[in-house]
Amino acid sequence: xxxxIIAAALVAxxxxxxxxxxxxIPPGEHVPFIPYIVELTYVTNTGAAFSIFxxxxxxxxxxxxxxxxxxxxxLWKGLFKHPLGRLALTLLLAGAVGNLIDRAxxxxxxxxxxxxxxxxxxxNVADICVVVGGIAAGLYYLFLWDxxxxxxxxxxxxxxxxx
Numbered sequence: 001x002x003x004x005i006i007a008a009a010l011v012a013x014x015x016x017x018x019x020x021x022x023x024x025i026p027p028g029e030h031v032p033f034i035p036y037i038v039e040l041t042y043v044t045n046t047g048a049a050f051s052i053f054x055x056x057x058x059x060x061x062x063x064x065x066x067x068x069x070x071x072x073x074x075l076w077k078g079l080f081k082h083p084l085g086r087l088a089l090t091l092l093l094a095g096a097v098g099n100l101i102d103r104a105x106x107x108x109x110x111x112x113x114x115x116x117x118x119x120x121x122x123x124n125v126a127d128i129c130v131v132v133g134g135i136a137a138g139l140y141y142l143f144l145w146d147x148x149x150x151x152x153x154x155x156x157x158x159x160x161x162x163x
Contacts, residue, residue, distance in 0.1 A: 003075055003086050003089075004075075006087070006090050006094070007093045007094040007097070008094075010090075010091070010094035010095075010098070010129055011094050011097050011098050011101070011126075014094070014095075014098035014124060014125035014129070015098065015101060017112065017125050018102065018112070018124060021040060021110060021112045022042065022110060025040060025041075025112075026042065027042050027043075028041070028042065028043070029041070029042060030114065033113075036116060036117065037115070037116060037117060038113055038114065038115055038116060039114050040112045040113065040114070041112060041113075041114040042110070043110075043111045043112070043114075043122045044106075044109070044110060044111070045108055045110075045111050045122075046107065046108045046109075060103055061100060061103035061104055064096050064097075064099055064103060065104075067092075067096045068093060068096045068097050068100055071089055071092050071093040071096060072093060074089055075089050075090065075093065080140065081148075081149055081150060082140075082144070082148040082149060084136070084140055084144065084148070085137070085140045085141075085144070085145075085149070087136070088133050088134075088136035088137035088140050089133070089137060091129045091130070091132055091136065092129070092133035094126070094129045094133075095126040095127065095128070095130030095131075095133060096126075096130065097126075098124070098126030098129065099124075099126045099127070099130075102126075109124065109126075110124060111123055111124045112124055113128075
C-alpha cells in the first residue's frame with residue numbers, strides 16, 4: 001500500500017510541475033531555476049529520450065501502458081521483497097504512468113528541466129523517476145538480490161541440512 005501511495009504522489013508531482021510549466025512558461029521559453037545549472041524550458045516531445053521515435057507517439061503510449069501494468073503486477077506479486085527493490089519498481093512505475101498520462105491525453109510529453117553545464121535532452125519529473133528507478137533496480141538486482149531476497153533453493157537446502 002505504501003508503494004502505491006509513493007507512486008501516486010510522484011505522478012501527482014510530475015503532473016503538477018508539467019501543469020505549472022504549461023500555464024506559466026510560453027513554449028520554447030526559458031526561466032531560471034538553479035543558476036548556471038538548470039533552467040526551466042517548456043518543450044513538448046512526441047518521442048522518447050532525445051526525441052527518438054517522435055513519429056510513433058502511439059507506440060510509445062502502448063509501451064508505457066504495458067510497462068505500467070507489468071510494473072504494477074511486479075509490485076503486487078512481490079517480485080522484490082525488500083523495500084529497496086520495491087522502491088526501485090515504484091519509481092519506474094511512477095515514471096511510466098507520468099509520461100503515459102501525457103501521451104494519452106496530450107499527444108506529447110511535457111519536458112522542462114534543461115541542464116546548462118552540458119548538452120543534454122530536456123527532461124521531466126517522470127523521466128527522473130524512470131532513470132533513477134532503472135539504475136536502482138539494476139544495481140539492486142546485480143548487487144543486492146542474492147543478499148536481501150529470500151530464495152526457495154536456500155530454504156530447501158537449509159531444510160535438507162537440518163535432517
